[in-house]
Structures are given as structure tokens and as C-alpha cells.
Amino acid sequence: MRCKLCWRDAVEGEDYCTYHLEAYRRILEAYEDWRRAMDIGWEEFLREVSENPATGEWAREVALRLLGEFRSLSPSGSPFPPSPRRRRGTS
């Protein structure tokens, strides 16, 4: 089975590949530290982490998925929502 976030094979019995699984574990560990440091809930924590420029890209992908905001899961997919403001160059 493929990882839910990239083209790699998922670890058996898990949604993620080794790397995204590692990122997921790190997010869980970090949440404990964040809670000790400040008054913060799970959703707000995920939003903070996903918007923080220091967050690694795999950790961000996992955070966004956990937030239910990650639109495309393929490696070449764009994480940006479509913005059909103009249609030009149509052949």
C-alpha cells in the first residue's frame, strides 16, 4: 500500500511511509512540549505547526493532513487550492 502523502510504500499496518511516520511521531512528541509550554489545543497546535516556516516539509504535510486540509496526496500534486481567476492561452 502507498503512503497517504507520497509515492513511497507505507509501513505495514500504517497510513504513512517511514519518513511521514517519523514526522507523525515527532508531531505527537512536540505536542506534549507545546502543551507544557503554553495553553494550546490539538487543532491550534496543528495549525501553528503547519504555518511555521521552520517545520520540515514532511511534518507540515502530516500536520495539514491531520487538519484535513491537505488536498492532493500524490507527489506531483499541488498543495494549493485552484484559483480559476482567469482563463488565458486556451488552445
Added chain:
Amino acid sequence: MSRILVICEKPRAAQRIAEALDEGGKPLKRRMMGVTYYIARRAGDELVIVSALGHLYTVAQRGGRWTYPIFNFTWVPVHEADRRAGKRGVFIEAIKRLSRDVEGYVSACDYDIEGSLIAYNILRYTCGESSLKAARRMRFSALTRRDILRAWENMSGTLDFPLIEAGRARHEVDWLFGINLSRALTLSVKRASGFYRTLSIGRVQGPTLSFIRDREVEVRTFVPRPYWVIEAEAEIGGRRLKVEYAGGRIEREAEALEIERRCRGKVGLLKAVSKSRQRIQPPTLFNLGDLQREAYRVFRYSPSKTLRLAESLYLDAYISYPRTSSQKLPPTIDVREILSGLRETAYGPLAEELLSRKTLRPREGRMDDPAHPAIHPTGVAPKGLKGAGARIYDLICRRFMASLGEEAVRERVKAEIDVEGYLFHLKGGRVIEAGWMRFYRPYVREKEVELPSLEEGMPIRLLKVKAVRRFTKPPSRYNQSSLLKRMEEAEIGTKATRAEILDTLYRRGYVEGDPMRITDLGFAIVETLSHYCPEILSVEMTRSLERKLQAIQLGEVEADKVVEEAVEALKPILKRFKEREMAIGMEINRAIRGDIIRANTLGSCPRCGRELRIFRGRESGKRFAGCVGYFDGSCTVTYPLPQRGRIEATGKRCEVCGAPIIRVIRRGRRPWELCIDPNCPSKGVRR
């Protein structure tokens, strides 16, 4: 009168050596088959001085097909193994003709394992086995007249066989690993996909790529943690100065806010002022790694560029041999003579100042190299040196003079301010004795913060106190300089080959950018190898082989034995590889396809949001950008693209029309970014 053939490593070195050895300083310049050689007269002998073009012989497969495992090899002329090296064949032929009627031979190649091996192979395969017994070896660390003549006078009676054997074994072992593993990778992809793509891995490349991968995983899985700092400013003597909360990082927000609340707008008391003096030692002399790192720090030159520039300076006799590990200068090198030479250059006043001292002893580092001293200027005044070469020369000269300088002294002032029981620090510092720093400017990192006069007990008002949230940062990705250091620490590769390995990683598409980011293909290579043959990525195996190769140089182990051990180590790895070739090929191929798709994806379609990729027209062969929705008939958006140069996605969207912004990179031109839509109104505005 005897006729002696002197073999040099490069044409520029041959010219210098000929000029130094000829008693009149004007050797006769001759050409044979387009190869320049020199005739010099010395002590009644006729010296024929000819150069190679680096290695003229290389290891190659002995017969058979393009497959693996391959353990049959032989030494052949480079131009037979590599058609692009045709010019070297002419050198071989010219040397062969010049070696007729010669009574003696001298190896005057660079004094290291590569230089020794270059001359040995030429003597053995071009001049005949018997020449080896009649050959002698010149040893020098700089190409000045003085050094060359000294090397001529003190020539050894035989070739340096331990170095030659070490060089031979290194080439053979590297070839065995490189050819077998690279073919295994390339053939696995070909078998799985039907496509050919050159892939390579070697015994040093593997662990190096593994370092980059490990760091990349750290960076990509990093989750920042919050902490707080107290940013505060105080007014002292009419100046606004930053003060630091003595408690440093605060782990909890509540605690930080409490400090902010209690200190804001308060007046504190200056509790104590302490002054201390810090003595800063001069920097050590450069070895190659130090020079490459420093050149990267100050000029952002890649290690391979620095090496190339330093070698050119060496061939012009401006600096000593750069491929050295040594940070030491033996007493036989006359520092005063070098400085006297530098008096004639732009460094005159600085050199004069050093020469006026009674004793001159450079600061040396721990590392040593039995063959060569640390990199230093020779004292020969450079002529017409400019650009990057001049910069490297300046760095080397200033470092050499700085190493001879005195300690610098820095005065540090630290004041403690008590505000409501919380302690703040005010720190300042300035250099009071520049010492060696004067010689090393502009490359010294100096930070001056001068404080106004401070008295204990004086009241200090805090103008600003703010608890600021910060976040922990991921480890830095490797850049070429830090990776070189990591390779040195791990004892993999040699001072001469490390820079080349980094270039190969870029060339193969395993890494990109600086700092270095591993590509999906690089990831796939490391993952696959760590799964099926982790030994290739193991630092231990490479390091143990390096140590054995060094032991050959010391005469402690035989070269053939080390090569045999390498073959035995490779056999099980290649057997396992062969058994799983299809699976390995499929994994790597998936990454290659992912890389190609990513490289061709320019952004998302402004109409449907799916991918815009680069395609080529079937008939015209011209490239254009099109939406992938075309394949299922859902979208027909296309845009024309520039036909020349490389096109990259920027990840940005045009603010006016929402179409992707692309970057076009053409040779000799500055890259430019443009909206992919030729009808975008933003272009009309610009026109």
C-alpha cells in the same frame, strides 16, 4: 654526456622545471607531434623534459561485456578507455619516441600518490619495464627555482614504490567498487523499465550521500518547539542599548509574560560591572581542507573551484603544493626568505613589519602530512594575477602572515542590571590589540560593541521589555564546506578526491542547490542500497579500506592483498544485488519518474487547478505548457514556452492573472522570471 628523460605531470610544471634545471635558465623548446618538450643542459648532461597530461593510463575491464560482476581488469592508455581523451594518446607516442637512446629517467611529477603513479605508469608501459630500475625521484613542494634545484640535488636513487603501490591499489579498488556498483544500479533500472540512465555509486560516494540523506530526514521531519526570550532595551548615557535577560530561554509562556509584566517601565540598578581580557590566538596555517572551507566562507567558492585555483597558483610557483593535509611548516622552510619576496608585492608594509621581528614562528595546527608542508606563499611576486585566482592568493598570503602574528586581545565588558529581582546583562566588547588580525583583514570576523561609561549603583531605565515567542530551528542542511568537513571527520575519501565526489553527486542529480538538498533520486538510491546492500553506505567499510590503503603507503601491507580483500567484500554484495535486481530497478525507476514529472511540472492550471506540465508537440517538436486534464478531455489550457534554456517552476503565481510564474535559465544570461501567460495584462503594463 648522458641523456636523461625527466617526466613531469603537467605542461606548465615541465616549463618551470626545465627553466630551473637548465644552467643558462633558457632551455630549448621543441615540439614533437604537437607535444612541447624542453632540452636543458646540466652538469654536462642533456635533460629531455617532457610532461604528461595528468594520468595517461587507467584501469579498464579486460574483455567481456558491459555487465557485472567484473573482477578482470588491466591498465590501459586513458584514450583507449575514454574516446574523449584522444589527446593523451599523442603524449604517450611522443614520450615513447623521446625515451629512445635515454640512459636515465627522473620522475618529477607532484610528490604524492597520484604523481608517483603517473610517472610509474609512463615508465612501465611507455618506456618499458627496464626503465623502472634506472629511474629516480625528485621531491618538491613548490615549483620555485630554489625548490626544484634542491629537489634535483637531493633526488632519491629509486622510485617511491610504497606511494606507487598505494596509488595503484587505490585506483584498482575504486574502479572495482565504482564500475560494479554503478553498472548494477544502471542495469537494474534498465531491466525494470527498459530505459537507460547513468547511475553511479562508489565506496566514498555512498556514505557521503547517506550523510546528506540523514540530515535531510532530520530537516524534513522537524517540528519546532516554542520558547520565549525577553527583548529589552535600556537608556544609558543618552543611548538606547539592547540588554539581555540573564535567564536566557524561557520554556513557558506564563513565566515569560510574568517577567514582562513585572519589569516593564521599571528602573533597575546597575549591580556590577566586570571587565575581562580575552586573548585570541592567531589562526593556524592552511591545509587543503581549511583553505577550501575558508574560501567557501568568504567567497562562496566550491571546494573543487578552490582546488583548481590553488593548483594553478602552484603551477605558477606562487604557492606551495596545495594537496596537503599538513598544518605545519618544517624549519627547513625559510620564512624570512618568503617574507622578503613578499616585500616586492602589495603586502610590502605587512611583510616588513614581520621581518623586523627577532623571531618568527607560525602558529601550526595538529595535522601533519609527511610529504608536504602547509600551504604557504613561495615569495615569488605574482604577475598579472586577477579575479578568483588573485582572491585565493590573497587569502593564502594573509593567512600565512596572520599565522606569524601576535595574539589579539579583546576587552569584554559585562554589566549586571537588577530589575525587580530579575537580572539583565549588558554586554560590550572591542579589540584593544589587533595583533594578527591586522594581517588577516578583511577576512577577520570582528564584532565591536562599545559601551558608554558605567558605574555600579547607577539607575537604569528599561525602555522596552517584551516577551517574544521564538521557535527552535532545524539543523542546517549541509553545504559544500560543511559536508567536506564531515567527510574529513569520518575519514572517507582523500584531500584530493573529496571535492570531486561532491561534484559527482550534483552531476548525477542526487543532490541539488546549496545548501544541498537530496533529490528523490538520491533518496531512492540511499533507500535501495540501505535495504539491499547497506555495506555500500557504511562509513566503517570505507574507513577500514582507507586505512588499509594508507598502510600500503607505510609498507605495512601489500597492495595486491588489499585489492583481493576488496574483491572478496564485493562478491556477496553483488550477488545479493543480482538476485534482487528487478525490485531494486523498480524502486529507483519510480523515483526517476517522480523526478522527471516534478521537473516538468510548472504549477497548477488557472482553469481547473490540475497540473501544468511541459510537453513537446509531436510534429513541431516544440515545447509548450499544457494542463494534464487534456488527457481525459476535461481541460484544454496550453501556453507557449521559450524554446531555449532551462525552465523551472518557481512555486509562485502571477498576482495579476493567477497563472504560474516560471524561471528561464539560459547560459550566459541572468535567469529571469515571467508569468507563463503571454496575454497576461501585467506584460502590457510593463510594455
